[in-house]
Amino acid sequence: MSNRVLGILCCVVSIILWFYAIPEWVSSPSNVTKVVLSPTFWPLIITGLIALCGAYLLVTGEVEGDEQIEVLERPQNKGAGATRLLLTALAMLAFLVAVETSGLIIGSMALFIIVTAVITQKISTRMVLIAIILPIALYGFFAHVASVAIPQGEWVQLP
């Protein structure tokens, strides 16, 4: 991301924070006598500094040219990369939504298989074995050694 684009992003973030997020989501009691003691003081200071940072990036982007800071590696097919990311995001979202029903063990097994399949484009027996063994081993450790109540969901009940 170039300095100019990042500068614009900083300014937009600070405007949203100053005019919407802080008035809407930061409550301050009416009896605050000193502004420095108000719960809004610190978020406002940070917002101001983000705006200043954005202005600096914008100015340096204009004056010194808009060069990329460093070139990062990209996949051979950018569209396929974006699709893989989208699939992973959906898998994570589905995991969070379904974990109360599926339990952490089955949910983790499914997430492991999906992420591995997205990366390698295939599902091998070795992957399936790891997907089954790893969550069960972690369950054994956390539930029986660390005494953490791991949610098991409605489908499987391990001892």
Next chain:
Amino acid sequence: MIDNILAGIAIVANLESILALGFGVLIGVIAGAIPGMSATMAVALTLPFTFSLSPITGILLLLGVYKGGIFGGCIPAILIKTPGTPASSATVLDGHPMAEQGESGRALGMALYASCTADLISNLALILFAGWLASFALKFGPPEFFTLILFSLTIIAGVSGSSLARGIFSALLGLLFATIGLDLVYGTNRFTMNDPNLMGGLNFIAVLIGLFAIPEILNMVWSPDKNSGQTRKVSSAWVSFTEYKRCFKSIIRGSLIGVFLGSIPGIGAAPAAFLSYSEAKRNSPNKDNFGKGEIEGVAASEAGNNGVAGATMIPLLALGVPGDVITAIIIGAFMIHGLQPGPMMFLSNVDIIYALFVGLILSSVFLFGIGSFAIRGFRFISKIPKAVLLPSVLILCIYGCYAINNTLFDVGVMFVMGWLGFFMYRSSIPAPPFLIAFILGPLFEDNFRQAMLMSNGDPTILFRSPITWFFWAATLLTIFAISRKVRELENKPAQLAEDNE
């Protein structure tokens, strides 16, 4: 004093105590090496097992877990870019690039040597300066803490990579995220959107794992052809004595930073590691190599975080004030066994104090032996292909993150922070400044507001003592040095262009 030391040795010199200490270090190293299983969690989980033991055996077991846990965090930090504990976050910066270059053996070896050296120095400092250093730290009030943390925030310049402005933006985001939760003075909501899960703020471990581990997995998903199926080479090369000697100055400096910050209650090991790393970078002839796999960076960060471990016991033993969360748990162990740490303990139970000193020195030796063994066991993680390792890390992170508070909300926070970390990485915005600001942010704000409450809003309280003057001067000097460095870097391309013409 000699009599006291001999009395201490007599208490520790039995199989039960030695086994407890060794077993504690082993549990700590294993717990520290599992991402999400922090040293704090390991000490808390071990505490109930000490009830049936004698006071000294139980406390030595907990101290072993503490020391082992702090060191163990460096193993996954170096091998899989996932700090096992917050304290080893700085180790990722150079340790993981070294592992990527097939030098995990050297990185882990240096981490072990630096950790053991710093641990020994920290323990000696505890024995020599317990009373004096703790009385100095007691003089710190909110204004002094505020100026100290302000100075600590200047280390952001050292971990901002090629663009300071981007590093500052990242740090500001970290400060902003740290404000989420209930306001500590008035108890009102800040960015909680009335969700009770957000009222306690974002869980630090969830943010940490999200920022450092998940982006690795997403990068692999984005560009698998670059890494898929590759096995990283594990070098059999171990760190040489020449390399240890070259890094010795940074190790000693880092140990002393750790001792100083560790003796001040509430600072913790992570800021010490980052400050030590930043100072090493500032003073090293290889400063350009920092962040790309510089062994001195690994040595400095590990010396910084391990230097804290003994020093946090200084306020605990001398004044009864815990230096961090772990020593707060250890204070509980003292009380369970009918002991009250503090100045009176030096009079009534001096033999136990010296037994602990002897035990702590012994723990450095155990750390060296068990650490070497653990490294050999764990470094084979590097041989696993990334396509198998990274999804496994994802599952490990989910379990570790869930186990902190037994809530799936933290897992959600980890995912969100992971995506934020990934977009930051893709946009060349460094993640370490975010993390440092997120750690120091609440301390910074709380101490500022407490100081303002004390003075009824008068800002001159921030300049009230020589300690505050010292930290203001140090901060200004650092900012001056940073701006000079930035100007030099900005002038370099212009100078080169002129020379070419």
